[in-house]
Amino acid sequence: MDSSKVISFNQHVVLELPSGNLKIAELRPNNSISLGKFGAFYINDIIGYPLGSRFEINYEVKEGEEGFAEDSKEKKKPKHMQKKIPIGKAKLMIETPAINETSDDNEDRSDSIGTIADELEYENSLNNKNLNIKGNPSEIQELSMAEIEEMKKQYANTNSQDIINKIIQSHKEFNLKTKYSQLKYLNRKKSKFSKEFIVHKMTGRLLLNYLIDKGDIQRIMDMSEESIGMILNYGNVKSNGKYLVIDETGGLLVYFMMERMFGHVTENDMENKKFEGEIIVIHENEHVNLDLLKFSNYSEKFIKKHIKSISILDFFEPPTEEEINNGFTKLTREELSKLSNGERNVYQRRIKGYYKQCQIVELTKNDRKYDGLIVASTLQLTQLIPRLGPKIHGSRSIICYSQFKEILLELSHELYSDLNYLAPTLMETRCRPYQSVRGKLHPLMTMRGGGGYLMWSLKVEPAPPIPSIEIEPKEDISETKNEETEAETKKQKI
Amino acid sequence: MDSSKVISFNQHVVLELPSGNLKIAELRPNNSISLGKFGAFYINDIIGYPLGSRFEINYEVKEGEEGFAEDSKEKKKPKHMQKKIPIGKAKLMIETPAINETSDDNEDRSDSIGTIADELEYENSLNNKNLNIKGNPSEIQELSMAEIEEMKKQYANTNSQDIINKIIQSHKEFNLKTKYSQLKYLNRKKSKFSKEFIVHKMTGRLLLNYLIDKGDIQRIMDMSEESIGMILNYGNVKSNGKYLVIDETGGLLVYFMMERMFGHVTENDMENKKFEGEIIVIHENEHVNLDLLKFSNYSEKFIKKHIKSISILDFFEPPTEEEINNGFTKLTREELSKLSNGERNVYQRRIKGYYKQCQIVELTKNDRKYDGLIVASTLQLTQLIPRLGPKIHGSRSIICYSQFKEILLELSHELYSDLNYLAPTLMETRCRPYQSVRGKLHPLMTMRGGGGYLMWSLKVEPAPPIPSIEIEPKEDISETKNEETEAETKKQKI
Amino acid sequence: MSYFGEFKDLIQEGDLALVWISRDNIKPITVDSKEFFNTRYGSFPHRDMIGKPYGSQIAIRTKGSNKFAFIHVLQPTPELWTLSLPHRTQIVYTPDSSYIMERLNCGPNSNVIEAGTGSGSFSHAFARNVKHLYSFEFHEARYNQAKEEFEKHGLINIENNVTITHRDVCESGFTIKKGDVTSNQFKDDEEYVNLEANAIFLDLPAPWEALPHLDTVISKDESVGLCCFSPCIEQVDKTIEAMEKNGWINIQMVEIQSKQYESRRQMIRTLDDALERLRDIKSHKLEGVARRKREFENMINEEKKLDTNANKIDKKDISTQTEKPTSKKAQNNRPIIAKTKFNPFGKGSRVREGDTNFQWKQVSKVETEIKSHTSYLTFAFKTITNTRDEELFQKELEFTTSKPSSHKK
């Protein structure tokens, strides 16, 4: 099976729940996955279908065949108190394109257009004119919350359409809504009772959305997908590059880079394909934090081969080869064999340290220049970037991400007065999603505000100082950046 | 005639030319106005029609009745070299809603939708597939530029539709264009040869657009109409307010305020209506610059009554009443009669100065507080606003405009740490115009980038210091801004 | 004057005031010396407010503790009123309403039609600035609610420049007649209201149904502005179609996109400090490593002493002579590394933004959730009259030319 295309064992996938929430799961054979209130299913049922397929959990199983899954939310409770989720059979659904899911709930005022909703057969009104506006929703909804909760408890054995029908019957004013309002209402209810889920391929985009869902947006520096897309393109990220990277997003940025550079890599690929690219991650703490790579489908071996990490201290003040060799003695096979297990562990750690040190020397060699500098860091960039710049080859991209424009503004002023950097450019990009329903097209009423800013520049090599004759470059040759024109260049045309 | 509704004598109006450019004119009786290459017309012809009417200049006049107007662009040339513009008869056009004018020229790729253009009877193609893309436009357009220039010279006696027809006949590939392209092409050509113009009522909006057209955007601090709208509303500008204003736009902001406060004021109104509002303009130079008010239709008398100006020096360090009285001696009628003309002029200047000084004393009296502070200034706001604040009454608005967000960010930090200001809020508003043509709806491809930023806050009176007991406000009462919570308040929830 | 119209200095009994608890929590009160304003931090007696200037901060001791709570008492404005409305209400927010008012040139000469009234937020802004506002609401409950509110706020009864009418304008147009459900007080001989509207704002699901009714109520002899407020693009399309059909010109649709920014600070963390911190950690670690290494090598050496092959290792011992091994089983005896001292960024502790022990850079952050779309605004203009009164023109011409100069200058 091609794990880049079909749902495969031991793969990380992203599950999209009826609520729209995302969940990351590893598909271990013969195991089950619980989706909490939406039910649970056996992993084996979904293997082999294309990634991106939609399934419904079906509880019409024969007696004696039911299983129960543990709900991760219940784990903190004592064992006997934990609610077990019954496991149903996951059945592939053939998609019938229904109403789009990217709608929001905030525009009753547009209710009387109604060009959709042919599938609805409930009575409806042309507009919401007679809807009770003052009333508490619970007054209109005749089913009490308790009753609905009761239904929910039983839902494992109930068809979700039944519940929805029941709710509609008990909604006093349902028939007063417009068709579109009805459809919306149904979709909302459906998302609460449906047992459908989608199995998505793990991608950077979904990992990002998963983190946003979880409220981890600060952890990833408020980065948006569109900003990352710009980083990858302006950073000229491609499969054969060697990039210097600072990634304070816990590996999100590195993961996006890996997707772009290597795509989906199977075990087979690793043996048969040639992968050249390298990402050298510089970090300001003792240890690099690329935690999010644990969700990736890259093997540890592959990651180790292509992602190398080095602390800023080691990067700027690397040990000499001599120091390293002085600090470590390789034992002979004979010596090794005499060590106790404990001693051998100690030695293993030390030899690992030694190789790490050698790698540092290799990565920081004076003549080693990188194919791009990609920085998402909260360190002061005006000091950081000019110190990293000399490690970047001429004509290669420097791209810095920051949550705040002011940080990059300062940086662009700094780089503008430095002849080693060409045309620092401050950029912002925002993706504005639409409610993409025919007849009801409009931008979503609300969206996430952040997404960050970018500074892009090119590393260049200034011309050598010019022999002792009078220098007076014309002002209108832009970008010449000579001392004489300093005042002029400060007014930056970007 | 109601000069707020119909085109009236001695009124300033804004003329919209076929090119879309704007021109401000004063309608003096029996005079003519030249629109340069678009022709010239007699003012009397347009008087009495509703403001907003469209006219066409008609040159089919009887022999001997032609006149000629001077072209303002030609004024620098010696008299005998000046090209005179023949004056035609301006005739009201009854509007037939044609293709909208707010389109741009940059989307051939959408050419094959074509749901409009029923009025076009030229042959056309479904898409622009066979259009020569490499070719120079002049190769396709068979008429040479010289020929077109020649036609233009003669145009005064030619019907503009004739010219356009001629151009179409000579456009080799016109029939290969889609209907929509054809229509666009015609509109473009029409705007060059048409002799139509619209007479608009003078409004702040048009004055602003006129200045933008002229490239005077820096003079008005890059302000946009939508930012000004926010200033007026958040500034709570209404007819009975007394506002403290700094206006570095040369009077544009004050003019907008006057429109909002007073509307259109006729001589009649001044006698019969009560106008209370006042705008006190503080300026940093010796003399106030409200030059743009010269285009307004407010009389000098009215302006003098409602707009008062005072320099920052006089505002912050006003003379005492004693100083003023000491500095000036009123002459008796008898003494006056003995003065020579020259002496009387000197005395008149001095008495004017004296009243000005008295006004300063009046405007800066300690107990005089204003109903709002509206500032569009490039002075450092962090120093300026806290010094002006004490002159503003509690619960009244402070609204500052700046071309740059960073300036207002600094200010909002400053005000946030000052208990006299509530909830400083940093805002941006942008109007995004659409090509508003049915079947071809989309935002304009390009628009002006600027428009500025706003900081809004309310002047408040902090509670008096609390008696000597322990003060420890809860962190979650936001906006309390006590010293104890300073660190907390610095993280501003805006 | 209404509570919105007049600039009041002092808080007085009977005033409508707004209490500012926080940005998201603004509440209207009617000042009553016997009343209290209750919050979860305690009760603020109205009598503490009375007589103080508007804008005053009021402090009380919080319930059951010696802490203090604060509110501000503000005079209502249309913008503050809009902020005080619950978010689920259909509100025309200030960036839209202020642009519409500006573009329709609203001022003391404006007679405005607004349909529908909705939450009434925009009505307040219109009422502040225009000659007369005619507001129409087709939903009966909303009509009653808005009418009551306008009366309470003094817009109908005191300022007297607002009329609200219960009406489906799409069906029945805009003419207000005797007998209609309206706030208008007809005089005895008055049969209908002469609107003479010159600015129209339609916030309706199907404005194209209302458009044909406008001609009879708009001002005849001037240019009249119209703005339709529609969330969906398909509505815009239908609106433009109807505008063209009904003779409206200069049609342009725009969107207003506004943002608010938070004023924030980001800690300035220099590379030099970060490096120094790592050096500090390293030196502490090296101590430990050196110790472990000595232990390990001593252990090896001990075993090697039994061996003949000792030379090779000796040279490594130079750097590790000073300390004695503390234990033979080094791997079980990892020395405790002393806490590092250099901590320029306050790692490990929760540093509050702006903490003066650190350096900060002022930054702005767009609000977490932005209103990315409110509605599309479609503007159009119309002039019904297209003739001039030649007699009046001649009179005017004679009058003007007979005067030595105009009233201007």
Place this chain on the structure above:
Amino acid sequence: MSYFGEFKDLIQEGDLALVWISRDNIKPITVDSKEFFNTRYGSFPHRDMIGKPYGSQIAIRTKGSNKFAFIHVLQPTPELWTLSLPHRTQIVYTPDSSYIMERLNCGPNSNVIEAGTGSGSFSHAFARNVKHLYSFEFHEARYNQAKEEFEKHGLINIENNVTITHRDVCESGFTIKKGDVTSNQFKDDEEYVNLEANAIFLDLPAPWEALPHLDTVISKDESVGLCCFSPCIEQVDKTIEAMEKNGWINIQMVEIQSKQYESRRQMIRTLDDALERLRDIKSHKLEGVARRKREFENMINEEKKLDTNANKIDKKDISTQTEKPTSKKAQNNRPIIAKTKFNPFGKGSRVREGDTNFQWKQVSKVETEIKSHTSYLTFAFKTITNTRDEELFQKELEFTTSKPSSHKK
């Protein structure tokens, strides 16, 4: 490797390079030691570039003067190439193209269809990152131009991951057969190309006409992504209709709005300085006024000496005793006021932004003209296969469970 594919260190003979003159002026050259790159400031010999590292700044003495002119020689990237294109060309700019590539998850596993090729700007970005790009262009002249360019850039012949075909895809679909006008080199036994596309980008006026042709060329056993690029909203509507009809799901339309900012400085002008400046002006003026006043009063006094009524004025004279009137006709003898000295903001002279004699605050300014709209992007996805190979599944299950653990941990 192509000139875009390889990271080159040194500028070499025959290279395709980009010469950066200014942000708006970037020109491609083929390095040829006998050639010169001509600008209005002078000619830069290619031989000055050869052997230098990419990114080098090259200086020449300008024509007829002792001044210098500079250019930078850069290695082409798709983004720089896009910047170098004339603006009138139909270009998919990087904010759009980078988002589309990201959202369609473009990488070494991607087989991409692009229709039409247009200026080829997006093709270069695709070619950099994907397994294979199949580009279709219906306009013959553009096809030839693009093909030539792709060959020159090494995308077709060296990298060999781009195929361009002259085709109206709306009419004839996407299958590339022997005999078609295409850059594809068919092998002897090859009749048609198996596209197996899993990412599709349609920049066509009527994408709905092309949609039905996709099923036969897209990858069957995986989820395939599609993006349609349309300037008008009505096209989006028709596109969504066609997508739904053709079984595409998860339809979402988005807009990309991007901005560039200029880094600028605004002078810090304090109120205190402004006040001091006015005080300075005032004191100069007062000198003049005092002088004029003395003159005037002396004049009056002279006349008053002839009068009896002198008392009233005497007391005013205290402050004006020191100087003598210089002339009787004061009004004709206005003293010349000395130029003021305190000029903290450089008024009257042209101060260059950033002039170190003044203080400045860093500010950002959005570009004067922004690209407020490029096109709407409508995304959709489709999976054709909806079964699994049960046999393969069983084999996989056995294989996986027989292994002690997977390749991952």
